[in-house]
Amino acid sequence: MSGVIRGRDGIPASRYAERLAGARAATAAAGLDALLVGVGADLRYLAGYAAMPLERLTLLVIPAAASAPITLICPRLEATPARACPAIAVGAAVIGTWEETEDPMALVARLVGPGAEAAAVSDGLRAAFLLGFQRVLPGARFSLVSTVLRDLRMRKDAHEVTLLRDAAHAADRVVAAIAAGRLVGRTENDVAREVRERLVAEGHDQAEFWIVASGPNSASPHHEGSDRVIGAGEPIVIDIGGTLGGYGSDITRTVWVTGGDPSRGPDPEFRRLYTVLQDAQAAATAAVRPGISAEALDAVARDRIAAAGLGPYFIHRTGHGIGLEGHEDPYIVAGNAELLDVGMAFSVEPGIYLEGRFGARIEDIVVCGEAGPIVLNEQPRDLLVVSG
Numbered sequence: 001m002s003g004v005i006r007g008r009d010g011i012p013a014s015r016y017a018e019r020l021a022g023a024r025a026a027t028a029a030a031g032l033d034a035l036l037v038g039v040g041a042d043l044r045y046l047a048g049y050a051a052m053p054l055e056r057l058t059l060l061v062i063p064a065a066a067s068a069p070i071t072l073i074c075p076r077l078e079a080t081p082a083r084a085c086p087a088i089a090v091g092a093a094v095i096g097t098w099e100e101t102e103d104p105m106a107l108v109a110r111l112v113g114p115g116a117e118a119a120a121v122s123d124g125l126r127a128a129f130l131l132g133f134q135r136v137l138p139g140a141r142f143s144l145v146s147t148v149l150r151d152l153r154m155r156k157d158a159h160e161v162t163l164l165r166d167a168a169h170a171a172d173r174v175v176a177a178i179a180a181g182r183l184v185g186r187t188e189n190d191v192a193r194e195v196r197e198r199l200v201a202e203g204h205d206q207a208e209f210w211i212v213a214s215g216p217n218s219a220s221p222h223h224e225g226s227d228r229v230i231g232a233g234e235p236i237v238i239d240i241g242g243t244l245g246g247y248g249s250d251i252t253r254t255v256w257v258t259g260g261d262p263s264r265g266p267d268p269e270f271r272r273l274y275t276v277l278q279d280a281q282a283a284a285t286a287a288v289r290p291g292i293s294a295e296a297l298d299a300v301a302r303d304r305i306a307a308a309g310l311g312p313y314f315i316h317r318t319g320h321g322i323g324l325e326g327h328e329d330p331y332i333v334a335g336n337a338e339l340l341d342v343g344m345a346f347s348v349e350p351g352i353y354l355e356g357r358f359g360a361r362i363e364d365i366v367v368c369g370e371a372g373p374i375v376l377n378e379q380p381r382d383l384l385v386v387s388g
């Protein structure tokens with residue numbers, strides 16, 4: 001048994017020290033005095049600390065100057081869990097507590113330096129906190145932490161890819177079990193409840209979303225579920241995910257249920273739509289490599305669908321980055337010229353939707369590898385025709 005300190009996600013604490021060093025270097029390179037990171041994905045990334053998002057200030061202060069300590073400010077009553085996080089445990093940051101009757105903003109000013117000229121705050125920080133920073137740092141210009149951290153967070157390291165793969169495989173097993181089970185005669189909401197239970201049973205920390213869209217609802221990309229009873233002879237789009245060790249899963253498969261009646265097999269028009277979709281999804285996945293732009297990857301899927309005359313029915317981007325957040329950079333969308341690089345993880349999820357009739361989507365999580373795509377999901381992509 002080694003003495004390596006690890007976060008709850010199994011990532012060695014030394015890795016958090018490296019992330020903090022990288023964040024500090026990026027802060028200095030951006031000409032900022034400090035990063036002010038509130039509760040959320042950035043804090044989990046940098047410190048391994050999943051704090052509760054409360055009205056009391058919890059804040060990681062990363063000064064650009066290497067001489068100043070990186071400090072995790074937290075309310076005294078949360079010092080115990082804060083101290084246990086890997087960044088503190090490994091000594092890469094220190095704790096700064098504030099008492100219930102104290103103004104934590106005074107602590108922020110002292111750590112950043114009241115003469116600070118520029119600081120970045122995490123994107124999801126409470127407005128009340130930002131107003132407090134503006135009060136105690138009157139000379140500072142504020143920008144967003146994402147502009148400083150996105151390059152680091154987009155490129156997943158081996159530990160992160162392992163967690164994403166574990167999450168993907170857990171979600172694969174849920175899709176397989178749902179597709180193999182009874183569907184006809186149940187409501188979408190009832191199947192969605194089973195999805196949530198299975199996501200957790202297969203190892204997720206929690207279920208995050210559970211789209212079960214049957215019949216005409218399959219043409220609505222973000223239909224969550226309803227009391228509609230699933231019938232024989234219709235498609236179901238199943239788009240589900242959760243977090244595992246903090247990292248997201250996100251898979252979509254489309255099944256066709258016959259109810260055991262061979263005459264209720266896939267509508268020929270649906271089959272054609274699905275073939276076009278599967279070809280587009282496979283082509284976009286195969287095109288993943290370092291140096292291709294996000295918008296070029298989107299175009300690979302879009303051009304195939306357009307060539308089949310179905311362009312107007314592909315109404316969303318091809319994909320989104322995934323990691324500690326379900327949707328994060330890089331977005332695979334027209335207008336995003338970002339070049340894909342080794343370690344970037346994102347969904348490839350084209351869909352085709354004929355409103356009022358039916359739709360389909362196929363989604364995998366893909367990591368950009370040195371030599372091309374690394375597809376994390378292993379669930380087959382052919383149209384699954386089940387008796388349901």
Ligand code: ZN
Pocket residue numbers: 221222
């Ligand atoms: Zn979506």
Ligand code: ZN
Pocket residue numbers: 239240241250251252363
């Ligand atoms: Zn999805």
Ligand code: ZN
Pocket residue numbers: 250320347349363
């Ligand atoms: Zn997705």
